[in-house]
Amino acid sequence: MFDGFLAGVDTAFTSFNMLMVITGCFAGTFIGMLPGLGPATAVALMIPMTWGLDPAAAIILMAGVYYGAVFGGSTSSILINAPGCSSTVATAFDGYPMAQRGAAGKALAVAAWSSFSGGMFGAVGLLVAAPLLAKLAMTFQSPDYALLMLLGLTAVASLSGHGQVLKGYAMALFGMMLATVGTDGITGLPRLTFGQPDLVDGLNFVLIAMATYALAEVVLGVLEDRLPGDGGATARFRDLALNRADVRAVAPVIARQSLLGFLVGVLPGAGATIASFLAYSTEKNLAGATARPPFGEGNVRGVAAPESANNAATTGAFVPLLTLGIPGSGTTAILLGAMIAHGLQPGPRLYADHPEVFWSVIVSMFVGNLMLLVINLPMIPWLAKVLRLPSHVLMPLVVVFCLLGVYLVSFNPGDVLVLVVIAAIAVFLRRLDFPMAPLLLGFILGGYLEDNLQRAFILYDGGLGFLWQRPASAVMAIATLVCLVLPLFRRSGITATD
């Protein structure tokens, strides 16, 4: 193993492969920054450019694009509330309020440091424990995934503001309903498509996030006459150095959520988006009501949690890909296809047949994450200048970016129409003080929950046998109950002392 590792270090540190890491990180960051264009698009765009390269260089390049896009995706979430990809949606919850408060530079810097730490942590995990973790991924089955999603849904309460919990659950249900639009994952029959071919593939998560956040935000700004943008949100180089209080606030968050994110990423049926939502809600719960400023209103920990988790999860997704040859997400499936095209067989044989590729990809991630930090930090003051544009310039730009971002994913004008319709519904709901985050959570977890629960029922003859036959399921079922019941006691305790 150690020989293989040394061969990998040798391969990774050739000047050409270093160039590939840098190119990949640059390309990934920029594609990721564009609202709507996520890692899947970024990696797919790179495939034709890798044909002339040897396999190690090609995979190093594409891996760099992948985690680079996740790294860069937070920028548009923070600055204009329009997430670059689904895994950076949760970053907008606190990142955007921070930017509105004039702390865009700090939010971007926290995001960059958290992404860097998450990616580095993930790379260490991959380096020391990939084969072991692959065994863990193999023990997780459909019923366990169903209950993991159910546990994730208990975060609704924490994603809702004070006095909004009931509205939050209503929105989570609405999100789950939106997730049922499209082809049923089990029977393959179209549901709620109203005979419209554009709805057969279901609704796109980034589209919903753009509609409920960025686009609705602009419209609400006009309606309520509180347009952001004119604020003098300047970021200077000295803002990039976090002060001691910030470091003390985010360091434990990054440590916890890098670990959690990495483990969620290792599971082939979960991924960076779920990891970022779980990270956000656990941190919000841990901080409690005493957090200043409250979560959702620009707390640095609310930026650090999803950003460290999504980057750690992205690296974690390489565990099943490299060791089992199993892709856990759309992006890793594209990577798998590209690796096969380059004559590599991901899975146990990769490790034996091409140790230099296996190890050099992992080693390149350390360099890549360092590069991303070096690329991104100095850009922050320039990026933050976007917010100094007068609102009559910035707001139309945001609208254009949203429409363009959604269109560029599918080249389907029908999606743009769906975007506008959902934005209109979101404006209406937000005027009535319904929170949008639970809607996104319900949408992302609802689809996974349904597919896995249906499979669990097929596997267990329609019964709930998995609840006591599978320890992992049982543990998560109990944790779900605790999460649901505990706040009731806590709240009654507060009212008693009031």
Added chain:
Amino acid sequence: MVHGDEDLASLHFLVPGGAGGGWDTTARATGSALIAAGLVDSVSFENRSGAGGGRGFSTMLDPRARTLSMVMVSSTPILVRSQRSEYRQNWRQLTPVASMIGDYGAIMVRADAPLQSLAQLVDALRADPRAIKFAGGSNRGDTDHLILAAVFQAVGLEPAQARYVPYGAGGQAMLALLSGETGALASTVGESIHQVRAGNVRVLAILAPERLPELPRVPTFTESGYPVEFLNWRGFFAVPDLEAVQRDRLIDVLTRLRSTEAWQAMLRRYSWVPVFHAGDDFARYLDSQETQIRALMHALGFLG
């Protein structure tokens, strides 16, 4: 416009799915081999995903959007989706050009599974058709389920009794097999070849007319006394009512592509098995596969 005798000036590939998927890979591999072999002067690609491939299909039928140099890549699911009325379109509205490659159905178990042979699998299923759970990477009633249904029918069991567990994609179905969530897997050889080579998975039998060079020791269902075949082809269609001369020119170019080193390199790169049906022969093949699929879907209760 003056062409060389048989060469084509340009070819526009319409991919009804996203970049990086199976259709996309097939179109781009064919296109770049055509260029490398000097058979076509220029190629272009267009991804038009949506509606499970239906949007690309509509483009081919839209007189304002289509051009004579356009070919759409497609595969067996096009027949399934038309049967289920997911598409309003049917392949008969297009001009079938040729299938280039194909992937045969297969039934697999884990390498360390107690079931070692097809005979043992058949015995187990005859004793209790619901004894074994089969994972598959497509929805109920779609390709992998149809492969399983074809196997059940061939060994004399009721296809509707098969316990089929659908997963979102081939990789997830493979994971379900490897993790022991299901006892067997209904899939295709190409989807699983990497796990087979790694020694994790044993192919019990394939739904092919004869054994494959890649798997010389794996029997076919037919030679084992259960005559059944299932092929997932990938090939190309041209716009409706293309003139015979132009269609034949396309077929000629693809026929000549097959013997070029550029195309052979693509086959090796992706472990593809060449399955070539062209023109009327391709149309007859599609016709017979449609009949097979209709019968299987009927047996599964998907068609009234």
